[in-house]
Amino acid sequence: MGFAGKAFVGVIAAGGVAVGAVMLVPKTGELRESMHRQEAAYPTGSAAKADRKSMPAWLPDGATRVSYLMSTTGGDRLLKASLPDGKLPAGCSEGTPQGAVHLKASWFPGDIPARATARCGLYNVALVGHELYGWQDDEVVIAARKAGQTAD
Known part of the structure; x- marks a missing residue:
């Protein structure tokens, strides 16, 4: 796989991590709120x-x-x-x-x-x-x- 292909895979992987992090934010907020x-x-x-x-x-x-x-x-x-x-x-x-x-x-x-x-x-x-x-x-x-x- 050439440099362009590796860069594309890296962008996709980073995007998946970012989406996962965004999906966790509401749950983290709910957890923090429930602790109080x-x-x-x-x-x-x-x-x-x-x-x-x-x-x-x-x-x-x-x-x-x-x-x-x-x-x-x-x-x-x-x-x-x-x-x-x-x-x-x-x-x-x-x-x-x-x-x-x-x-x-x-x-x-x-x-x-x-x-x-x-x-x-x-x-x-x-x-x-x-x-x-x-x-x-x-x-x-x-x-x-x-x-x-x-x-x-």
Whole structure:
């Protein structure tokens, strides 16, 4: 094989490596992002609060099937819980959501932000039947702390 043929093979090989590297970038980014997330499930609200200091105090002890996802690098959170009585927890009130959802979980439907009608602490919540879905935005948490508010 002459010089031109070897150069052509070298270009093809280098191109294959470059394409492979480009294909790995999204997976590497997803891996890095997942390293800063902690997800857990609990049978009850009391078990969730006993295990995690970051679990909101307003979550009823009697809530069941609690799912939780948190960022370890800030205050972004997702929460889902079944409420036996189908009512907002004590201390929650009707209100306009503040902030956006920055985390994703298979158990947190994408239409929840549009359905949110209440606030529980710094969480925005939507009550869908007996299911409570909530999220917390790190930027809202930071602003609240600067204003002297607490998370619950």
